[in-house]
Amino acid sequence: KNEVEQSPQNLTAQEGEFITINCSYSVGISALHWLQQHPGGGIVSLFMLSSGKKKHGRLIATINIQEKHSSLHITASHPRDSAVYICAASGGGADGLTFGKGTHLIIQP
Amino acid sequence: GAGVSQTPSNKVTEKGKYVELRCDPISGHTALYWYRQSLGQGPEFLIYFQGTGAADDSGLPNDRFFAVRPEGSVSTLKIQRTERGDSAVYLCASSIQRNTEAFFGQGTRLTVV
Numbered sequence: 001k002n003e004v005e006q007s008p009q010n011l012t013a014q015e016g017e018f019i020t021i022n023c024s025y026s027v028g029i030s031a032l033h034w035l036q037q038h039p040g041g042g043i044v045s046l047f048m049l050s051s052g053k054k055k056h057g058r059l060i061a062t063i064n065i066q067e068k069h070s071s072l073h074i075t076a077s078h079p080r081d082s083a084v085y086i087c088a089a090s091g092g093g094a095d096g097l098t099f100g101k102g103t104h105l106i107i108q109p
Numbered sequence: 110g111a112g113v114s115q116t117p118s119n120k121v122t123e124k125g126k127y128v129e130l131r132c133d134p135i136s137g138h139t140a141l142y143w144y145r146q147s148l149g150q151g152p153e154f155l156i157y158f159q160g161t162g163a164a165d166d167s168g169l170p171n172d173r174f175f176a177v178r179p180e181g182s183v184s185t186l187k188i189q190r191t192e193r194g195d196s197a198v199y200l201c202a203s204s205i206q207r208n209t210e211a212f213f214g215q216g217t218r219l220t221v222v
Contacts, residue, residue, distance in 0.1 A: 004151075030208050031208065033210075033211070035213075041215065042200070042213050042214055042215035042216055043152075043200065043202075043213040044213070045210055045211060045212065045213070048209075048210045086151055086152075088151075090208045090211075091208055094154070095142075095154070095157040095164060095165035095167075095207065096142045096144070096154040096157050096165070096168070097142070097144075097152075097154065097202075097211065098154070099144075099151035099152050099153070100151050101149075101150055101151045102150075102151050
């Protein structure tokens with residue numbers, strides 16, 4: 001069974017700061033997903049990646065397959081980035097996604 | 110519709126009652142997943158449908174939980190004899206096929222009192 005670990009669990013930062021959220025998993029996967037969940041809202045897919053790096057606006061996701069590790073970066077953070085960020089693994093012998101517990105991010109003005 | 114739709118958005122029920130939660134996936138998506146998210150936790154896998162068949166129901170916690178997808182589109186998650194521990198947000202997601210990008214609904218918040 002795949003174990004997906006995220007750190008930190010909680011992160012509070014000032015507007016403009018560079019944010020990094022880390023994710024590690026225990027077994028080989030087909031892809032790593034980064035998801036965003038706002039309070040009371042549904043889950044939105046940010047990235048799905050199986051190698052290298054992807055960028056969308058101020059968000060960057062990287063993955064190192066050999067080290068079984070992925071990071072999500074937010075540049076020039078803004079209060080509207082405040083949300084729970086969840087990493088999830090697909091493949092690795094499981095149907096569906098195996099989720100981390102999420103990182104609760106608060107960006108203060 | 111344009112996205113995954115779940116109804117109802119909120120459901121309060123008494124312990125011991127039967128509930129049905131509905132998921133309407135994106136048209137053409139053959140893969141459909143149900144997850145359960147307890148407060149402060151990441152979602153946990155319940156069941157995966159490929160078309161009409163439940164390809165993997167290993168995440169269903171016990172035999173009080175059952176799900177169907179009779180025509181390969183809309184799915185219903187059914188919970189019998191609800192217990193207070195069943196209170197959670199039930200999320201549905203669909204994707205074009207297995208292990209591709211998943212699109213999530215807004216979830217159904219179930220409260221058993």
